[in-house]
Amino acid sequence: MSAQQTEMSARDTAARAEIFARIRRGTADITDKNPETDTPINWTYGGGIEMEDVVGTFVQKVIDYSATVVRVKSADVAQAVVEGLKATGARMNTAVPAGLDADWIYAIRAAGLEARVDDPQLSKETLNETEAVVTAAACGVADTGTIVLTHVADQGRRALTLVPDRHVCVVLASQVVSDVPEAVQIVKPAVQEGHPLTWISGGSATSDIELSRVDGVHGPRTLYVIVVDDA
Amino acid sequence: MGTELRRITEGNHGVARLTPAPDNGGTFLGMPKFQKAVKTELELNVQRKNMRNATTTIRNKRALRVSESPDWEEVREAATEIKNRVSRHLDYYLEQAEKSLTAHGVHVHWARDGQEANQIVADIAKAKGVDEVVKIKSITTQETDLNEYLEEQGIAAWETDLAELIVQLGHDRPSHIVVPAIHRNRAEVREIFLREMKNYGRPAPEDVSENPPELANAARLHLREKFLRAKMAVSGANFVLADTGSLVIVESEGNGRMCLTLPDTLVSMVGIEKILPSFDDLEVFLKLLPRSATGERMNPYNSVWSGVTDGDGPQEQHVIFMDNGRTDVLADAVGREVLRCIRCASCINTCPVYERAGGHAYGSVYPGPIGISLTPQLRGVEDPVDRAMPYACSLCGACNEVCPVKIPFTDIILHLRHRVAQAEKADRFGADKEGTVERNLMKTAGWVLGDAKHFEKVQIATRGAGKVLKRPLGPIPVPIAERWLKYRDVEVPPTDTFRTWWKKNRQEGE
Numbered sequence: 001m002s003a004q005q006t007e008m009s010a011r012d013t014a015a016r017a018e019i020f021a022r023i024r025r026g027t028a029d030i031t032d033k034n035p036e037t038d039t040p041i042n043w044t045y046g047g048g049i050e051m052e053d054v055v056g057t058f059v060q061k062v063i064d065y066s067a068t069v070v071r072v073k074s075a076d077v078a079q080a081v082v083e084g085l086k087a088t089g090a091r092m093n094t095a096v097p098a099g100l101d102a103d104w105i106y107a108i109r110a111a112g113l114e115a116r117v118d119d120p121q122l123s124k125e126t127l128n129e130t131e132a133v134v135t136a137a138a139c140g141v142a143d144t145g146t147i148v149l150t151h152v153a154d155q156g157r158r159a160l161t162l163v164p165d166r167h168v169c170v171v172l173a174s175q176v177v178s179d180v181p182e183a184v185q186i187v188k189p190a191v192q193e194g195h196p197l198t199w200i201s202g203g204s205a206t207s208d209i210e211l212s213r214v215d216g217v218h219g220p221r222t223l224y225v226i227v228v229d230d231a
Numbered sequence: 232m233g234t235e236l237r238r239i240t241e242g243n244h245g246v247a248r249l250t251p252a253p254d255n256g257g258t259f260l261g262m263p264k265f266q267k268a269v270k271t272e273l274e275l276n277v278q279r280k281n282m283r284n285a286t287t288t289i290r291n292k293r294a295l296r297v298s299e300s301p302d303w304e305e306v307r308e309a310a311t312e313i314k315n316r317v318s319r320h321l322d323y324y325l326e327q328a329e330k331s332l333t334a335h336g337v338h339v340h341w342a343r344d345g346q347e348a349n350q351i352v353a354d355i356a357k358a359k360g361v362d363e364v365v366k367i368k369s370i371t372t373q374e375t376d377l378n379e380y381l382e383e384q385g386i387a388a389w390e391t392d393l394a395e396l397i398v399q400l401g402h403d404r405p406s407h408i409v410v411p412a413i414h415r416n417r418a419e420v421r422e423i424f425l426r427e428m429k430n431y432g433r434p435a436p437e438d439v440s441e442n443p444p445e446l447a448n449a450a451r452l453h454l455r456e457k458f459l460r461a462k463m464a465v466s467g468a469n470f471v472l473a474d475t476g477s478l479v480i481v482e483s484e485g486n487g488r489m490c491l492t493l494p495d496t497l498v499s500m501v502g503i504e505k506i507l508p509s510f511d512d513l514e515v516f517l518k519l520l521p522r523s524a525t526g527e528r529m530n531p532y533n534s535v536w537s538g539v540t541d542g543d544g545p546q547e548q549h550v551i552f553m554d555n556g557r558t559d560v561l562a563d564a565v566g567r568e569v570l571r572c573i574r575c576a577s578c579i580n581t582c583p584v585y586e587r588a589g590g591h592a593y594g595s596v597y598p599g600p601i602g603i604s605l606t607p608q609l610r611g612v613e614d615p616v617d618r619a620m621p622y623a624c625s626l627c628g629a630c631n632e633v634c635p636v637k638i639p640f641t642d643i644i645l646h647l648r649h650r651v652a653q654a655e656k657a658d659r660f661g662a663d664k665e666g667t668v669e670r671n672l673m674k675t676a677g678w679v680l681g682d683a684k685h686f687e688k689v690q691i692a693t694r695g696a697g698k699v700l701k702r703p704l705g706p707i708p709v710p711i712a713e714r715w716l717k718y719r720d721v722e723v724p725p726t727d728t729f730r731t732w733w734k735k736n737r738q739e740g741e
Contacts, residue, residue: 015341019554023322026562030319039316043309045511144529157543158492181514199533204485208394209443211285217447219485
C-alpha cells in the first residue's frame with residue numbers, strides 16, 4: 001500500500017464513522033429497526049401487463065423508436081442477418097462476439113463481408129473502424145420496446161455493441177415479455193453471476209437541443225432488429 | 232440577437248486553463264437571491280421563449296406516456312414506499328451496499344462533504360497519473376464543483392453529455408437537472424460549437440447548420456477522440472442496488488456507456504440516498520423514471536453493472552458515498568421526504584415559476600420545486616440566497632401532482648419558510664423576542680376577522696380606497712407596504728363589497 005492509499009483509507013474510515021453516526025442520530029425517531037415491518041411495500045413484483053399480441057406490440061414499439069424490425073422464421077435467420085447488415089449500410093466488415101451462432105458468421109463471410117471475431121479482444125481503435133456489430137439478445141420488453149443484453153457469449157462485452165455505428169440484433173419471439181418487471185426477473189440470474197446489463201430502446205438519441213428527439217449521437221446510430229418466430 | 236447572446240462568455244479572460252472557464256467560476260456562490268436574480272432573467276426574451284417551448288413539449292410528452300401506463304398510481308405508491316424504506320433505514324442499506332460492492336472488487340470511499348469527495352476523485356486521478364477525465368452528466372458532481380476543483384489540480388474534466396457539453400463550451404451554468412442546456416436554442420448551440428470546439432479538440436465542421444442532427448453529429452465527432460483516449464471516467468449513479476452491489480445509469484446518448492466501458496478506471500460519486508434495497512426494485516423505477524423525466528416509454532440506454540467484470544469495462548472501480556448535507560435532511564422528519572427524489576425533473580418542468588424565471592435565478596444546481604425544497608436543507612438557512620429559495624413558489628401544488636415519488640413539495644416549502652422565519656427572527660430580535668410588526672399585523676387580522684361587525688367596518692374603508700385609487704398599485708414608498716409590493720401588483724379594491732352586492736341583488740333566503 002502506498003502512502004497516499006494509506007492516507008486515503010484513514011480518511012475514509014473517519015468519514016464513514018461520522019456519516020453513520022449522523023444517520024443514526026437523524027433517524028433516532030424511528031423505533032422499529034426492521035425495514036420490512038417498519039415500511040411495508042404493497043407491490044407485487046414480477047407482474048406483467050395483459051396484452052393481446054406481446055410480440056406484435058414489441059415490434060411496433062421498437063419501430064416507434066425509428067429502428068427497423070423484420071420478422072423471420074428460424075430457418076431464415078442467417079440470411080436475415082446478412083440482409084440486415086447490407087440494409088444498414090455495412091459494406092466491408094462487422095464485429096461479432098465469439099459466441100455468436102456459427103451459421104450466422106458463416107453466412108456473413110459467404111456474403112463477402114469480413115466478420116471480426118472479438119477473440120482475442122478487438123482494440124478500441126479497431127472497433128471504431130468497424131462498420132457494424134451482430135449480436136443475439138437476452139430479452140425483449142413489449143410495453144417499452146426494449147432489448148436487454150446480459151453480455152454473455154452470444155452478445156459480447158459492452159464495448160462491442162457500442163462503438164460500431166450499426167447494430168444488428170437478433171431477438172427470439174420466445175424471449176419477448178410484456179413489461180419491465182418480467183424482464184427484470186429474467187435477467188436477474190445473469191446479474192447475480194456478475195454480468196452487466198445494457199437495456200437498449202432504439203438507437204442512441206438526444207433531446208438536449210430544444211427537447212426535440214434527435215436520433216444518433218454516440219452509440220450505434222442505426223438499430224436493426226430481427227425477431228425470430230421460434231415458437 | 233446580440234444582447235440575448237451576451238451570456239455566452241467569450242474565451243477564458245486571458246487565464247490559461249485546460250477547460251472552458253465557467254461563468255462566475257462555475258459556482259452559485261455570491262449570487263444575488265432569487266427575487267433579485269429573477270429580474271435579470273426575466274429580461275432575457277429568447278431564454279424565456281426557449282424555456283416556454285421546451286417545458287411545454289416535455290410536459291405534454293410526459294402526460295401522454297403517463298396516460299398509457301395502466302398502473303401508474305400503483306407504481307408511484309410502490310416507489311414512494313421503497314424510497315421511504317431506504318431513508319428510514321439508510322445505515323442498514325448503506326452497509327449492505329458497501330459489502331456487496333466490496334465483494335465485487337469496488338473500492339468504496341466515504342465523503343462527509345463535497346470538498347472531501349472532490350479530493351478523493353483528484354487523489355485517484357493522481358495515483359493513476361492521468362491529467363484528464365471524461366464525465367457522465369452528474370448533478371452530484373456539480374453540487375461539489377468537481378470540475379473546477381480538478382482544473383485547479385491540473386486535471387481536465389470533459390463533459391460528454393450533449394447538454395453538458397453545450398454548457399461547458401458556452402462558459403455557462405446548467406439550468407435544469409435533466410436537460411441542463413434547456414435555456415439554449417439551436418442557433419445559440421451552433422454559435423457555441425463553432426466558436427469553442429476548436430479550442431479544446433476537434434473543431435465543429437465549418438458548414439454545420441442549426442439543424443439539431445448536424446449539431447449532434449458535431450458533438451459525436453468532437454467527443455469520439457476523447458472517449459478513445461480517456462484512461463479514467465467520472466460518473467454519478469441513478470441508483471445503487473444494495474443486494475447485488477450494482478450501479479445503474481439511465482441515459483440517452485451513449486456517452487454514458489462510452490465512459491462506463493472504454494476507460495481503465497471508473498469513479499462514481501453517489502449521494503448516500505441513491506440506494507434501492509434490491510435488484511427487484513429496479514422494475515418499479517424503470518417504469519417510472521423515463522416516463523417522468525423525458526416522456527419516453529424507456530430512454531435509449533440503461534447500464535447496470537456490478538463491480539469489475541473480467542474482460543469487460545474498467546478493471547479499477549471506485550464508489551464515493553457522499554453526505555454533503557443529506558444527513559441534515561434526514562434528521563428533519565418533515566424535510567426528509569425530499570430524499571425520495573429520483574431527479575426526474577417533472578416538478579421543474581411543470582412549475583410556472585421555473586418556466587418563467589429559468590434555472591439560473593435560484594442560486595443552486597437544483598432549480599424549481601426540488602431545488603427550493605432540497606437546497607436550503609442541504610446547505611442550511613444561513614445565506615440570503617438559501618433563505619429566499621422557499622419563497623420562489625406560488626404554492627400552486629402542480630409539482631405535488633406529477634412527482635413520481637409523491638414528494639409533498641408545498642408542505643416542505645411551507646415548513647422551510649417557517650424555518651427561515653425562525654432564523655430571521657433569531658437574527659433580528661435574538662432567539663426569544665417576537666417580531667413586533669408581524670405580531671401586530673396578526674393581532675389586527677384577528678380583530679377584523681373575529682367579528683362580522685368589525686369586518687364590515689374595514690370594508691367601508693376599502694370601498695373608499697377603491698374610489699380614490701383608480702389604477703392597480705405598483706411599488707409605493709411606504710415602509711412594509713413597499714416590501715410587499717416590490718414583487719406584487721395589487722388590484723385596486725372594488726368600490727362595492729360582495730356583501731352589499733348580495734343585499735342589493737338577492738332576496739333573503741334565496
